[in-house]
Amino acid sequence: DARVTQTPRHKVTEMGQEVTMRCQPILGHNTVFWYRQTMMQGLELLAYFRNRAPLDDSGMPKDRFSAEMPDATLATLKIQPSEPRDSAVYFCASGLVRIAGGLTDTQYFGPGTRLTVL
Amino acid sequence: EDKVVQSPLSLVVHEGDTVTLNCSYEVTNFRSLLWYKQEKKAPTFLFMLTSSGIEKKSGRLSSILDKKELFSILNITATQTGDSAVYLCAGGQGGSEKLVFGKGTKLTVNP
Numbered sequence: 001d002a003r004v005t006q007t008p009r010h011k012v013t014e015m016g017q018e019v020t021m022r023c024q025p026i027l028g029h030n031t032v033f034w035y036r037q038t039m040m041q042g043l044e045l046l047a048y049f050r051n052r053a054p055l056d057d058s059g060m061p062k063d064r065f066s067a068e069m070p071d072a073t074l075a076t077l078k079i080q081p082s083e084p085r086d087s088a089v090y091f092c093a094s095g096l097v098r099i100a101g102g103l104t105d106t107q108y109f110g111p112g113t114r115l116t117v118l
Numbered sequence: 119e120d121k122v123v124q125s126p127l128s129l130v131v132h133e134g135d136t137v138t139l140n141c142s143y144e145v146t147n148f149r150s151l152l153w154y155k156q157e158k159k160a161p162t163f164l165f166m167l168t169s170s171g172i173e174k175k176s177g178r179l180s181s182i183l184d185k186k187e188l189f190s191i192l193n194i195t196a197t198q199t200g201d202s203a204v205y206l207c208a209g210g211q212g213g214s215e216k217l218v219f220g221k222g223t224k225l226t227v228n229p
Contacts, residue, residue, distance in 0.1 A: 004160075031215050042221040043161075043206065056216065091160060097215055106152060107217065109160035 002026045004110035006092050012116045018080040021113045023092030024073055032075045033107060034060075034067055035091040043091070049075065050097060082117045089114050120145045122209050124220035131197055132228050139192040139223045141207030150210035151183050151190045152217065157203045164192070164205075197227045 005024045013019055025032050033048040047057035052069040060067065064083070069075045079086055093107040125140045143151065150168045154161035165174045167183035167190060174181050178197075183190045194201055204224050208217040 033215075033217075043208075043219040045216060045218075048215060050215065056214070095215065106163045106166055108163065109154075111160050 004092055004094050004108055006090075006110040006113050008113055009111060010114045010116075012118065013082055014118050015083055016081040017117075018078065019082045019086075019115060019117075021077045021090055021092075021115070023075040023077075023094075023110055025075065025092070025094030026108055027073070029094035029096050029108075031095045031097050031107075032069060033093040033095070034075070034077050035093065035109075036088045037091060037112075038088045046077070046090075079115075082115075084117045087115055087117050120209065120211070120218045122207055122218050122220035124205075124207050124223050126223060127221070128224040128226070130226045130228065133197060133199060135197050135227075136193065136195045137197060137225060139194075139205050139207075139225070140189065141191070141220060142189040143207075143209040143218075144188065145209035145211055145218055147212035148185070148188075148209060149212040152208045152210065153181055153190070153192050154206040154208065155203045156206055156222065161206055194225075197225075199227050199229055201225060202227045 007022045031050045034046040035043050037043045046060045047067040049069050066078045089112045091112045092110045095107040122143045150166055152166045153164040155164055165181045170183055170185040178195045181192045204222040206222045208219045210217050
């Protein structure tokens with residue numbers, strides 16, 4: 001049963017600390033998305049990659065957030081320094097794009113990382 | 119700016135009732151409309167709709183898209199307590215893989 005995995009599932013940290021979240025997409029999927037979910041804003045797209053190349057990170061605060069895909073099986077999202085307003089659930093999702101910009105398979109979500117910044 | 123608006127924001131019904139959840143969208147170069155169910159964890163995929171007027175069904179759930187009026191509905195018949203969740207609607211943009219999500223409808227089904 002293929003699924004997206006994320007670590008850690010929960011993270012509590014203090015303001016100013018670095019936070020790294022990891023995601024393993026479904027094997028064979030070529031597109032990876034990072035979302036943030038809060039009660040106020042709902043699900044917001046932070047960044048996404050296709051074939052490990054970043055395509056859009058316009059939703060991400062550039063000064064403190066960074067997203068990378070060191071290889072096809074690992075995506076990372078880092079926050080440095082973290083702030084209380086970063087407290088949220090961070091979801092990774094993966095999907096398979098068969099034709100660039102055309103019909104796209106659905107996105108499959110990981111279980112999320114619940115981040116609390118004190 | 120692209121947006122997806124869902125209504126109602128929350129809904130409380132009794133088991134056995136039928137519910138209709140609404141989703142309207144304004145998405146650049148619209149390509150597809152997706153529905154997800156979110157319980158206390160990750161959103162799980164329900165439907166993807168790309169053509170107007172063609173109903174998709176899965177058990178007691180069904181959905182249809184109206185591309186002229188820019189909306190979709192999700193119907194759940196004979197609701198069960200296990201249907202309690204937040205239902206998310208998302209619009210897919212042509213030319214990219216981005217999804218624009220609505221804020222969701224929280225459905226509570228009481229026994």
